[in-house]
Amino acid sequence: MECIVLMGIQASGKSSFYKECYIDTHLRLNMDMLKTRYRENLLLTAFLEAKQPFVVDNTNPLPEDRIKYIEAAKKYHFTVVGFFFEPDYEASIRRNAQRTGKAFVREIGIQSVLKKLVRPSYSEGFDELHTVVSMNGTFTVKSMD
Template identity: 55%
Template structure:
């Protein structure tokens, strides 16, 4: 399981499409719309041992724990990708989205306020820091 962590418009979905589209299913509340659908999709991936990415903001340790616990119980490796916040760049990327995908600034900055940097003691096997740069990503493994 790959768990993405970061504010809206930080590049998570683009990173998924560039790096994991061909190898991992994508679980996203933006796509699935309800927690019920998300849970069903998550359960299907876990029970079939299908590799997957959780492409949500996952800002707090508590929000991440539900995925980490479930993945651990299903004997998945858990790898986290923390998207370093750059509020100004996220605001610019958000402004370029179509109206249906636009996140109100209060939502973007509200998530930023709740964002907690992940740590290995949450149950990650590996943890990476991701920086969105113009058209590409810099990825660094965290200790």
């Protein structure tokens, strides 16, 4: 059983990474789709109780944003893996410009998350940590060991 926590600014490639690497094996927990914390908590509980592998596909910029997923997953004996998307502000702005409708994020929103983004550490409770660099649709993943 695995809980994967994605971390990074908007338009950094998190959702594309999920679709490329985990769509066939893990369900997705994402505030863009669920809209409310109430719905997110219901689904998180369902995943944990069903022992369903899942990916938390949110920005998760701060340790306090990530801790609820980590603690809940640990309580249910899940392995917790983190993927930190190295921020590339200019590339994210370019990718975001290609988005339409509700998927488009105002630049100030991306700047806000970038300002508070904290690199994760094992002290938060992760069992594995990786960095991800997204370039031209290709992902390079490296262990943070």
